[in-house]
């Protein structure tokens with residue numbers, strides 16, 4: 001079974017557009033869980049342009065499924081993880097000014113750094129996942145960090161899906177299969193949507209979790225949040 005973790009960054013973007021608390025992202029997280037999602041994902045960025053560090057603290061006592069906190073393990077981010085102890089931490093090598101995540105880890109170059117970070121986070125009780133490009137050559141490097149899971153960066157899959165879905169998914173299928181053989185769990189995320197999700201799910205039997213935000217929140221503007229969460233869940237059946 002593949003779990004759906006809803007990324008609520010874009011609800012915080014909307015809230016931050018005014019100085020008030022509308023939409024209330026804590027209430028939204030509760031509702032998203034009530035509508036059937038199995039996790040809530042947030043990606044606090046250093047400029048706090050959407051999710052704020054205080055949101056992560058507040059979400060920890062609100063979320064009853066699993067809180068997945070994504071980010072680059074800077075000293076501030078690690079201090080937040082020590083305080084909040086999320087169920088899952090997804091390490092993403094973002095530059096502070098990145099518009100959105102745009103690459104997975106170079107797990108070879110950063111092996112020793114990642115080993116230290118993964119060990120500390122696991123010591124806090126978190127499951128750790130490492131954001132990774134779909135590249136077979138990287139899987140053993142990911143194993144060497146001690147991570148529990150990888151999160152496959154699906155931007156390229158989403159970009160090529162409509163042209164040739166078989167070619168688009170092939171590197172993901174191979175990378176997920178290798179990860180599974182080596183004992184790593186497999187998550188996926190970035191630009192997944194109602195068009196491309198079912199095919200990825202069908203082709204990757206290892207897929208434990210998808211985290212989806214941007215497209216899901218856009219769809220919710222037209223379809224409503226409850227209906228949208230359920231439509232995404234249906235793609236994972």
Ligand SMILES: CC(=O)[C@@H](O)[C@H](O)COP(=O)(O)O
Nearest residue numbers: 009043070092100101189190
């Ligand atoms: C890690 C990842 O794939 C990202 O998609 C991220 O969580 C989204 O962040 P933004 O909402 O800031 O684009």
Ligand SMILES: NCC(=O)COP(=O)(O)O
Nearest residue numbers: 007189190191211213214
């Ligand atoms: N880890 C990916 C994520 O949380 C959401 O990415 P996106 O759906 O906003 O592109």
